[in-house]
Amino acid sequence: MTRLSRSLSLCLVLALCLSSTGCGRGRRAQLRQAKLHSLQLYRENQQLNSQAQMIGPLSQENSQLQQSLAVAQQSLDVANQRLANLNAERSQLHEKYTGLLSSKNPLGGGANRRFEELARKYPEFEFDPVTGVSRFNGDLLFATGSDEVRTQASSLLKEFTSIMNDSDARQFDILVVGHTDDQEIVKSVTRAQHPTNWELSAHRATAVVHQLSKLGLAETRMGVAGYSKFQPVSANSDDSARQQNRRVEIYILAPDAQVAGWDGPSMVR
Numbered sequence: 001m002t003r004l005s006r007s008l009s010l011c012l013v014l015a016l017c018l019s020s021t022g023c024g025r026g027r028r029a030q031l032r033q034a035k036l037h038s039l040q041l042y043r044e045n046q047q048l049n050s051q052a053q054m055i056g057p058l059s060q061e062n063s064q065l066q067q068s069l070a071v072a073q074q075s076l077d078v079a080n081q082r083l084a085n086l087n088a089e090r091s092q093l094h095e096k097y098t099g100l101l102s103s104k105n106p107l108g109g110g111a112n113r114r115f116e117e118l119a120r121k122y123p124e125f126e127f128d129p130v131t132g133v134s135r136f137n138g139d140l141l142f143a144t145g146s147d148e149v150r151t152q153a154s155s156l157l158k159e160f161t162s163i164m165n166d167s168d169a170r171q172f173d174i175l176v177v178g179h180t181d182d183q184e185i186v187k188s189v190t191r192a193q194h195p196t197n198w199e200l201s202a203h204r205a206t207a208v209v210h211q212l213s214k215l216g217l218a219e220t221r222m223g224v225a226g227y228s229k230f231q232p233v234s235a236n237s238d239d240s241a242r243q244q245n246r247r248v249e250i251y252i253l254a255p256d257a258q259v260a261g262w263d264g265p266s267m268v269r
Helices: 003-020 025-102 109-121 151-164 188-193 197-214 239-245
Strands: 125-128 133-137 173-179 222-226 247-253
Touching (some): 197 222
Antiparallel strands (some): 133 247, 173 247
16 A cells, blocks of 8 residues: 555545544544645645656657767767877978978079079069079969969979979979968859869969979979968968968979978878
């Protein structure tokens, strides 16, 4: 017998006792209180039963939510691992890039002088005699959002190829590196060919390699890299600064330079 059943039985017995003995007003009041108490217990029992019925579905829903959370956490762990791998690859490329920036110019005096003369002849072309890095203004080489080399850049690239094929420089390889400004690609036609600045920077560097190859520079001497918007030479604060960041750099590599080999996902030989 449950607690509620015992309480109801006691109340009924009390009620019978009180009614059979002809008790007075006080006992009748006690009878009413016993009935009210029994009714209260009955209602509480009904509420408990309703709550028990609700707990079952809620428990099942909680179990399903826990399973969904576990799946989501697993997906997040996989995504974080991929991100860590990409960051590690980017760090390796950045180390190579900064190593090139700090490396000494391997060119001899004759080739250096010719590159310096080329820089004086073409204002859109820069040459650093300390590092041997050549820098081409991106707007000279390409139209906005394009990776097709402009016709007016052909003479500059032809003279560059001539210097690289001269006896002072023919033993050296080059790394062609594309850079963009910080403006995202908006036009749908451009995005179809270059979804992001990563593709645009790499495609432009590749286009320069193809043009140099047509002009006579051996493809076996060239490599390609794209750095998107992440290696600016000037803060992207206005159009003039962004123009400086849209550029293609060519690094002269000594024959034993490790970066000339294929050992990274963003470099093509």
